[in-house]
Amino acid sequence: MQSITILGATGSIGVSTLDVIARHPDRYRVFALTANSRVEDLAEQCIRFRPEVAVVGSALAASQLSERLKSAGLTTHVDFGEQALCDVASAAACTTVMAAIVGAAGLASTMAAAHAGKKILLANKEALVISGQLFMDAVAASGSILLPIDSEHNAIFQCLPLNYQRQPGNHGIRKIVLTASGGPFLDRDVATLDQVTPEQAIAHPNWSMGRKISVDSATMMNKGLEVIEAHWLFGAAPSQIDVVIHPQSVIHSMVSYADGSVLAQLGNPDMRTPIAHALAYPDRIESGVDSIDLTKIAQLNFRPPDYQRFPCLKLAFDALYAGGSAAAVLNAANEIAVEAFLDRQIGFRRISELIDTVLNRMPAEPVTDLDSVLAKDRSARLLASELLHH
Numbered sequence: 001m002q003s004i005t006i007l008g009a010t011g012s013i014g015v016s017t018l019d020v021i022a023r024h025p026d027r028y029r030v031f032a033l034t035a036n037s038r039v040e041d042l043a044e045q046c047i048r049f050r051p052e053v054a055v056v057g058s059a060l061a062a063s064q065l066s067e068r069l070k071s072a073g074l075t076t077h078v079d080f081g082e083q084a085l086c087d088v089a090s091a092a093a094c095t096t097v098m099a100a101i102v103g104a105a106g107l108a109s110t111m112a113a114a115h116a117g118k119k120i121l122l123a124n125k126e127a128l129v130i131s132g133q134l135f136m137d138a139v140a141a142s143g144s145i146l147l148p149i150d151s152e153h154n155a156i157f158q159c160l161p162l163n164y165q166r167q168p169g170n171h172g173i174r175k176i177v178l179t180a181s182g183g184p185f186l187d188r189d190v191a192t193l194d195q196v197t198p199e200q201a202i203a204h205p206n207w208s209m210g211r212k213i214s215v216d217s218a219t220m221m222n223k224g225l226e227v228i229e230a231h232w233l234f235g236a237a238p239s240q241i242d243v244v245i246h247p248q249s250v251i252h253s254m255v256s257y258a259d260g261s262v263l264a265q266l267g268n269p270d271m272r273t274p275i276a277h278a279l280a281y282p283d284r285i286e287s288g289v290d291s292i293d294l295t296k297i298a299q300l301n302f303r304p305p306d307y308q309r310f311p312c313l314k315l316a317f318d319a320l321y322a323g324g325s326a327a328a329v330l331n332a333a334n335e336i337a338v339e340a341f342l343d344r345q346i347g348f349r350r351i352s353e354l355i356d357t358v359l360n361r362m363p364a365e366p367v368t369d370l371d372s373v374l375a376k377d378r379s380a381r382l383l384a385s386e387l388l389h390h
């Protein structure tokens, strides 16, 4: 029986995780659920899944949740703040952590799970992008099992040799090929991109996701973050990672081998598949997702990405090649820019311009510990916020 903490339970990944868990009460029980501000959603999840602990973002939210749970007759312990997130991610009573907080806000708790040797289901790609080697070192030192939730990385994991995790190395791997849908603006006239609204940007053609990752998909920064994520997860050199646009999102990613074989994982675009895979690994369980019917899909299309249309993808590759603090700076500037776009402070094309300027003003420097990474994250946020008002 796995005892699970879901960091970010009220989000898109959190809700899909609970959907899979509910199908297998014999295998999984919920130890802790966390949210930031959506108290009512979290209360309903607590009433249904009866966790031992629930964590929210503020003292006010905690007192509202406590009231609500008490009146429903629950004894769930309610806490708030970053330390409480770290506590539920590293508690002895928890075996498995779904890391599904969005953005850098999830870094400390995901890191706490890594230090505590938990089985980590990693959705929060930003945490790995920021902390890179430090996170992978923590996983290796504690003996954590790290399983990717991002559908692309989960697909790659499934296409890698069985002994890959125990003996990382070449294994005849030529390339890791990440597929990308291209998002809602794949065929839109580039000259009109500055007129797009947040509503249009978050209307993803294939996937239903949170707001931030949806904008990242529209700029293709999401794919850029995934390139960096793939580098760390699979020990792949930047030149070994390719991106191909595949608008149907049926092939979730591929591994190309020295003998000319290309292995791909296919499925409907539903995050319950990678979630069920990682929860049950190495077993296979029912996820609620139907198998794809290839005769109905009829066509699979592919094309190379266009850096004119998607400058964020190029910025991410450049940051990966630059190494050191560059990826943390890229991520921080992106979080500020996306928030400003969602708040209608800047146009869509300004997102990449802002990140580019921040990266130019903060050249890559070596980072040796989490404090220096976090200092870079803070400086990049500050600089990006200042630039917003110029």
Ligand code: NDP
Pocket (backbone or CB within 6 Å): 007, 008, 009, 010, 011, 012, 013, 014, 034, 035, 036, 037, 038, 039, 057, 099, 100, 101, 102, 103, 105, 123, 124, 125, 126, 149, 150, 151, 207, 208, 209, 210, 211, 212, 213, 271
């Ligand atoms: P959502 O925005 O839907 O959910 C985010 C979750 O994090 C919510 O539970 C939210 O709480 C919580 N949260 C937000 N800010 C904070 C904070 N400051 N402190 C603590 N908790 C916080 O995001 P998604 O589920 O879409 O994405 C989560 C992660 O998974 C991201 O890193 C994303 O890149 C990754 N991912 C998502 C995919 C998807 O299909 N959605 C696919 C692959 C990866 P509240 O509800 O109270 O705001």
